[in-house]
Each structure stands twice: as structure tokens, then as C-alpha cells.
Amino acid sequence: MELDQLRSFVAVAEVRSFTRAASLAHLTQPAISRQIARLEGELGVRLFERYGRRVECTPDGKLLLPLAKAIVARADDAARMMREHAGMVSSRVRVGSTGTVFGHLLSPVLASFIKTYPKIHLDLIERDDTLLEEGVFNGELDCAIVTAWGSSRAAVMHLFTEEIMLVVREDHRLAGESIVSLADLAEESFLLPGHQLNTSNLLMDACRRAGFEPKVPYRANYLELSKALVRQGLGVSLLPKMFVSPESISGLVALPLKEHITRDLELIYSNERPLAVAARSLALHIRASLQESHGAE
Numbered sequence: 001m002e003l004d005q006l007r008s009f010v011a012v013a014e015v016r017s018f019t020r021a022a023s024l025a026h027l028t029q030p031a032i033s034r035q036i037a038r039l040e041g042e043l044g045v046r047l048f049e050r051y052g053r054r055v056e057c058t059p060d061g062k063l064l065l066p067l068a069k070a071i072v073a074r075a076d077d078a079a080r081m082m083r084e085h086a087g088m089v090s091s092r093v094r095v096g097s098t099g100t101v102f103g104h105l106l107s108p109v110l111a112s113f114i115k116t117y118p119k120i121h122l123d124l125i126e127r128d129d130t131l132l133e134e135g136v137f138n139g140e141l142d143c144a145i146v147t148a149w150g151s152s153r154a155a156v157m158h159l160f161t162e163e164i165m166l167v168v169r170e171d172h173r174l175a176g177e178s179i180v181s182l183a184d185l186a187e188e189s190f191l192l193p194g195h196q197l198n199t200s201n202l203l204m205d206a207c208r209r210a211g212f213e214p215k216v217p218y219r220a221n222y223l224e225l226s227k228a229l230v231r232q233g234l235g236v237s238l239l240p241k242m243f244v245s246p247e248s249i250s251g252l253v254a255l256p257l258k259e260h261i262t263r264d265l266e267l268i269y270s271n272e273r274p275l276a277v278a279a280r281s282l283a284l285h286i287r288a289s290l291q292e293s294h295g296a297e
Contacts, residue, residue: 003075005039006068008032009047013057013065073139073273080276091278096125096132096144098197100223101265104242106145109289113282120278128196128221136270142279145286148264149198157267159287160294164203164261165244165254167230167237174255181258182210189235190214191226199263203238206261227252265290 011021012032022029040047047061057065097106102124110122125132125141129149135141137153145159166180174180190207192214193200200219207214218234220226226237231251240263244254267283269275275283 001039001042002035003072005035007072008035009039009061010065010068010072012036012048012055013061016054016056018055019053070272077273077276091120091276092123093120093276093279093282094123094125094140094142095279095282096127096135096141097146098128098132098221099126100221100243101145102126105290106286109286112289113285116285117278117281120281122282128194129198130196133268136268139270139273142275143267143269143283145265145267147198147202148266149201153271154268155271157269157283157287159265159267159290161262161264162294163241164206164238164257164263165241166257167227167239167244167249167252167254169230169233170251170253172236172253175253177255179258180255182207182261183212185214185236186210186212188215189218190216191218191220191229191235191237192216193221193223193226194219197221199240202263203261206238206259210259 008021008025008027011025012018015021015024018029018032018036022032025032036047043060043064045060046058047064048055049058110124114120114122125135125144127135129146132141132144132146133154136144148156166174166185168175174184185207190203192203195201204214218229220229223239223243226239227249229235230237238257238261239254241254244252267286269279269283
């Protein structure tokens with residue numbers, strides 16, 4: 001069984017046509033047909049049923065297809081990594097995160113990476129956590145920086161752990177406290193992110209562990225909007241510590257919680273595909289920069 005045979009099999013299976021597969025692979029149709037015939041002979045099974053110009057995988061073909069795709073993908077990854085390592089090609093890394101993390105946390109880190117590795121081009125993809133995770137799993141993204149929530153499909157590089165703070169108006173009944181328990185907030189309205197951000201799930205679970213279901217009349221993924229709504233007296237908010245610096249919370253007070261709620265920021269990539277050299281260089285640069293600036297372990 002040769003790699004070229006598997007490539008031809010995958011191409012025919014995906015486009016359901018020997019003619020189109022040959023065109024896409026820059027081969028002749030007889031060449032594609034010979035490769036499929038040799039593969040069928042080696043395996044002792046028929047891989048396609050032919051219906052005029054259209055073909056469909058047989059049950060044996062359907063069984064082989066995901067395995068063949070995985071082998072071809074791994075071979076492509078290996079070839080790309082070796083070319084990058086040898087400096088034969090300029091590299092491109094597709095990295096995703098939320099707009100908030102890109103804007104408040106990653107921009108100086110990415111700028112320093114670009115200066116250090118000028119031949120590596122970064123495609124920055126801004127999405128919510130759930131879509132970032134899916135992009136990593138389906139191969140659309142090389143890696144992503146997300147708030148940890150847990151997935152068996154993701155390989156994880158821990159970046160740092162951050163405390164969650166309570167944010168209230170200066171005239172709020174709890175504004176003068178030195179520390180606040182979540183149980184004291186059971187009757188409050190909360191301004192939280194949407195469900196597609198993992199931070200929201202983390203905070204909802206924390207409230208439930210404190211014995212109440214939080215009332216969330218408004219949701220805002222943009223954290224500056226959450227602060228603005230708190231200033232208008234529409235509720236309280238729970239925000240990561242990096243977003244509550246004194247200069248950013250005019251008219252508000254940030255208070256620690258007795259429960260010491262934290263979030264883990266992680267770089268994730270697929271368990272099924274190794275990071276290419278350029279993507280691994282970016283991941284290590286991000287981890288080193290953030291752990292240095294946040295004093296992480």
C-alpha cells in the first residue's frame with residue numbers, strides 16, 4: 001500500500017469522480033484508475049461502486065476512508081514540518097482567540113514574536129471559545145488561546161491562572177467590603193458573557209456551587225460593555241483580574257471573592273495533529289511571555 005494510492009483513493013472518494021480526482025491531482029484518469037486498481041488488489045476488496053460517471057464508496061471503502069485520510073494528513077504534516085525546519089518555505093500559523101484576549105493580552109506578545117520570527121506569517125482569527133475549539137479540532141486553526149473548560153480532543157499548554165473579581169458600582173451596598181462571598185450576591189442581577197464563552201459556564205457553575213441560580217438579565221461578550229452596564233446600575237459583574245486595573249474601572253470597585261474563583265487560560269491544539277515547527281515556536285513564545293508577565297508557575 002503506497003501513499004500515492006491512498007491519496008488517489010481519498011481524492012476519488014471526496015469528489016465521487018475519477019475524472020475530477022485526476023484533474024485535481026494533476027494526473028491522467030488512467031493513472032488514477034491504475035492506482036485504485038492496485039490498491040484494491042493489495043487489499044483484496046472493492047473500494048468503489050461505479051454508477052456511470054459517478055462513483056460511491058463500498059462498505060469496505062467507507063471503512064478505509066477515515067484511516068486513509070489520517071495517513072495522508074500525517075504524511076503532509078511531516079513533510080511540512082521538515083520543510084519548515086530546513087527553512088525551505090515561509091511559514092504561516094493560523095491562531096485564534098477572542099477579540100478581548102487579542103486586544104488586552106496578546107497584542108504585545110504577538111508583536112514581539114513577529115519581530116523575532118519575521119518569516120512566519122500569523123493569521124489572527126477572532127471567535128468565541130466554542131467556535132475556536134471547533135476550528136482547532138477540524139483543522140481550520142493550528143492553535144487557539146481559550147479559557148479552559150475541558151475537552152478530550154484537545155492537547156493543552158497551560159499559560160496562566162487568573163483570579164476572578166467582583167465588580168460593583170461605587171455606591172453599591174457591598175462596595176466598602178474588603179472581601180465578598182458569592183452567597184451575598186444571590187439576589188443580585190449578574191452581567192455575564194454569552195454561553196459561547198467558557199468564562200460564562202465557569203461563573204454560572206461557581207454561583208450554583210454557592211447555592212443559587214444567578215439571575216442574568218443581560219449578557220455582554222465585550223467586557224467594557226459589561227462595565228458600562230454596571231455603571232448604569234443594571235447589575236454586578238464577575239471579571240478576570242486583568243480587566244479591572246484601577247484606570248479601567250472609573251466609577252466602579254473591584255473586590256476579591258472568598259471562594260477565590262479562578263480561570264485557566266490555555267493554548268489548545270488538536271491531539272490528532274502535531275504542531276508544525278512554526279506553530280510550536282509561537283506556542284512556546286506565548287507561554288514564556290505570559291508566564292513571565294503574570295508570574296505563573
